[in-house]
Amino acid sequence: MDTTKTTDAPPPTSQPPANVQKRVNRGATRPGDRVFLGLSRGSGILLLVIMAAIAVFLTYRASLAISKDHGNFLTTFEWNTNLVPPSFGIAVLAFGTVVSSVIAMVLAVPVAVAIALFLTHYAPRRMSGPVAYVIDLLAAVPSIVYGLWGALILVPHLNGLFGWLDEYLGWTGIFSWQGGAPRSMLTVGILLAIMILPIITNVSREVFRQVPQMHEEAALALGATRWEVVRMSVLPFGRSGVISASMLGLGRALGETMAVATVLSPTFDIQTSLLDPGGGTFAQNIASKFGEATQDGRDALIASGLVLFVITLLVNGAARAIIARRKEYSGANA
Amino acid sequence: MSTAAVTDKRGSSLRSASLPKWSPWAIAGGSIVVAIGIGAGAGLTSHIQWGLIAALLFVLGTYVIASAVEGRRQAKDRIATSLVWVAFLLAVVPLVSLIWTTVKRGVKVLDPYFLTHSMGVVADSEPGGGIYHAIIGSLEQVGLATLIGAPVGVLTAIYLVEYGRGGLARAVTFFVDVMTGIPSIVAGLFILSLMLMADMQPFGFAGSLALAILMMPVVVRSTEEMLKLVPNELREASLALGVPKWRTILKVVLPTSIGGITTGIMLAIARIAGETAPVLLLVWGNSFINNNPFSGAQQALPLYIYQQYSQSSGSTAAYDRAWAASLTLIAFVMILNLAARGIARWKAPKTGR
Numbered sequence: 001m002d003t004t005k006t007t008d009a010p011p012p013t014s015q016p017p018a019n020v021q022k023r024v025n026r027g028a029t030r031p032g033d034r035v036f037l038g039l040s041r042g043s044g045i046l047l048l049v050i051m052a053a054i055a056v057f058l059t060y061r062a063s064l065a066i067s068k069d070h071g072n073f074l075t076t077f078e079w080n081t082n083l084v085p086p087s088f089g090i091a092v093l094a095f096g097t098v099v100s101s102v103i104a105m106v107l108a109v110p111v112a113v114a115i116a117l118f119l120t121h122y123a124p125r126r127m128s129g130p131v132a133y134v135i136d137l138l139a140a141v142p143s144i145v146y147g148l149w150g151a152l153i154l155v156p157h158l159n160g161l162f163g164w165l166d167e168y169l170g171w172t173g174i175f176s177w178q179g180g181a182p183r184s185m186l187t188v189g190i191l192l193a194i195m196i197l198p199i200i201t202n203v204s205r206e207v208f209r210q211v212p213q214m215h216e217e218a219a220l221a222l223g224a225t226r227w228e229v230v231r232m233s234v235l236p237f238g239r240s241g242v243i244s245a246s247m248l249g250l251g252r253a254l255g256e257t258m259a260v261a262t263v264l265s266p267t268f269d270i271q272t273s274l275l276d277p278g279g280g281t282f283a284q285n286i287a288s289k290f291g292e293a294t295q296d297g298r299d300a301l302i303a304s305g306l307v308l309f310v311i312t313l314l315v316n317g318a319a320r321a322i323i324a325r326r327k328e329y330s331g332a333n334a
Numbered sequence: 335m336s337t338a339a340v341t342d343k344r345g346s347s348l349r350s351a352s353l354p355k356w357s358p359w360a361i362a363g364g365s366i367v368v369a370i371g372i373g374a375g376a377g378l379t380s381h382i383q384w385g386l387i388a389a390l391l392f393v394l395g396t397y398v399i400a401s402a403v404e405g406r407r408q409a410k411d412r413i414a415t416s417l418v419w420v421a422f423l424l425a426v427v428p429l430v431s432l433i434w435t436t437v438k439r440g441v442k443v444l445d446p447y448f449l450t451h452s453m454g455v456v457a458d459s460e461p462g463g464g465i466y467h468a469i470i471g472s473l474e475q476v477g478l479a480t481l482i483g484a485p486v487g488v489l490t491a492i493y494l495v496e497y498g499r500g501g502l503a504r505a506v507t508f509f510v511d512v513m514t515g516i517p518s519i520v521a522g523l524f525i526l527s528l529m530l531m532a533d534m535q536p537f538g539f540a541g542s543l544a545l546a547i548l549m550m551p552v553v554v555r556s557t558e559e560m561l562k563l564v565p566n567e568l569r570e571a572s573l574a575l576g577v578p579k580w581r582t583i584l585k586v587v588l589p590t591s592i593g594g595i596t597t598g599i600m601l602a603i604a605r606i607a608g609e610t611a612p613v614l615l616l617v618w619g620n621s622f623i624n625n626n627p628f629s630g631a632q633q634a635l636p637l638y639i640y641q642q643y644s645q646s647s648g649s650t651a652a653y654d655r656a657w658a659a660s661l662t663l664i665a666f667v668m669i670l671n672l673a674a675r676g677i678a679r680w681k682a683p684k685t686g687r
Contacts, residue, residue: 036580040493043486044506057527114421142608144636145660149432194428225411255517257611283519305523316515
């Protein structure tokens with residue numbers, strides 16, 4: 001009787017089995033179990049404490065900075081933390097962060113979805129394995145290396161593209177170019193797109209792979225072409241997966257620091273054209289301004305980091321919520 | 335494959351007309367030739383533009399020819415196929431270029447001298463110097479981060495899989511997910527805010543703490559997956575023999591999944607080894623060798639790359655060093671990745687799943 005109880009016990013709450021075991025063989029098991037449970041529960045709690053501490057300490061330092069801020073923290077177009085009193089605002093950073101991430105998403109998502117389709121439905125089988133493997137490895141390339149490559153290789157190659165955009169689309173205003181070095185928001189967007197491509201591809205590929213074989217075969221049996229199979233069975237099934245993959249990519253693009261800091265020529269204003277150098281992002285601004293910042297300056301940077309923290313939390317939370325909802329669906333399908 | 339079957343049956347009246355199997359290659363060849371013609375004729379210097387023109391011609395050509403011969407639906411199918419191929423090739427170009435330039439430029443100054451000497455008093459604009467101090471710093475910071483992050487991560491995963499029920503476990507699961515998305519610079523700012531309060535100067539261990547925060551959720555996620563793969567029969571068999579739960583976990587569950595757990599930890603190490611932002615905020619960088627991570631500024635490989643790039647105002651010697659350090663860093667990360675996959679395959683849990 002007792003033995004069955006102990007084997008049954010582990011899944012439910014840990015208190016009852018401890019009591020049962022106490023009766024069975026007192027002393028021998030209890031201290032070890034208690035220590036081990038304490039250790040593992042303790043590390044779980046430690047993670048929660050760290051998250052709470054991040055929020056609390058960033059908020060505390062940020063409140064110190066904002067209370068000294070002479071400008072409006074949300075709308076001021078300057079970052080002068082050395083003035084007395086200091087005056088700074090995140091408007092430019094918020095704009096730059098959103099614009100560069102949006103460009104990255106617009107460029108990366110279609111290409112990443114196409115590559116995921118290529119790997120799951122189009123590529124010869126002998127090819128798709130190694131290619132997927134290489135894309136896995138590329139996701140591991142450190143961002144600073146992307147930054148170095150972007151600054152020294154990508155930027156010189158963009159002169160042609162920028163000239164072309166200026167010539168044919170310059171009338172729109174957002175694609176006009178005054179001929180500065182191509183270290184602008186569009187450059188940042190392109191580099192971020194290249195950087196988040198592997199992660200979006202990987203997640204989308206996993207989702208496309210889970211499409212029930214039956215759906216595809218049914219479509220094929222109705223005489224659908226391969227594209228029609230993809231459009232009618234693969235994409236609808238994978239849509240929520242692609243959305244959450246994109247949001248994971250977006251989370252990365254929002255918080256990317258070094259690649260942006262190496263590629264952008266930052267100024268603290270908003271450029272109406274995507275091609276003219278200038279602007280900045282939260283993370284890039286922290287990295288670039290940190291070296292010369294005083295105590296107050298650092299607090300101000302921490303305040304901008306808090307805003308970035310909240311934004312990425314929202315984006316990632318949304319992505320996870322979509323994935324979690326999808327899990328239920330796929331469970332029903334399986 | 336299906337196109338081959340179609341070509342054989344071209345005579346059959348049940349089938350509509352279709353293009354022969356070699357037609358994509360022919361269209362590709364034709365569009366490349368025309369693109370070279372246009373490119374050379376219009377005097378376009380960039381070969382990237384030539385490639386883009388060729389890709390555009392290929393997609394358009396496929397659509398026009400296919401819709402003329404096979405009809406709209408088949409043409410759409412072909413255009414989708416060619417777009418998918420073009421997207422793939424487009425994406426491969428920058429990624430190949432990244433690896434290729436890093437290797438090509440990196441080998442220029444990468445030699446034993448470079449690996450065993452620090453920058454010391456070598457000015458950023460002069461040739462010479464090396465990355466010994468950065469390697470030492472990186473190894474110490476990442477090593478300490480692993481010592482903190484890996485046990486906490488593994489224990490948390492054990493809690494979630496073996497003990498976790500109820501509100502606390504759900505909260506931990508949720509916040510581990512959220513934590514995965516924390517930008518590295520925010521983790522750096524968190525430790526920085528602690529240091530500001532304690533009025534401390536930058537030192538290596540502060541960087542390790544930030545890196546450990548970034549590492550924990552990754553380790554938790556991968557370890558959790560691995561522990562879930564361990565069949566319940568093993569646990570039940572052990573418990574039925576009267577083995578206490580903690581010994582079951584240590585002696586049965588962990589050894590079964592140790593390969594996957596190691597893989598996860600190594601991938602997490604590979605990830606944090608390339609982080610620059612927290613190191614920039616907390617460790618500062620140093621051109622001299624500092625073996626003590628608990629006092630004084632240190633150097634780290636990613637930070638070294640950034641400083642060689644940003645503080646050198648365009649000197650070739652500094653760029654060469656940056657590329658060589660990049661190559662070292664990529665090699666380190668790739669070797670960790672490959673080794674991790676090797677271990678995963680070698681020590682894969684022998685279960686029927």
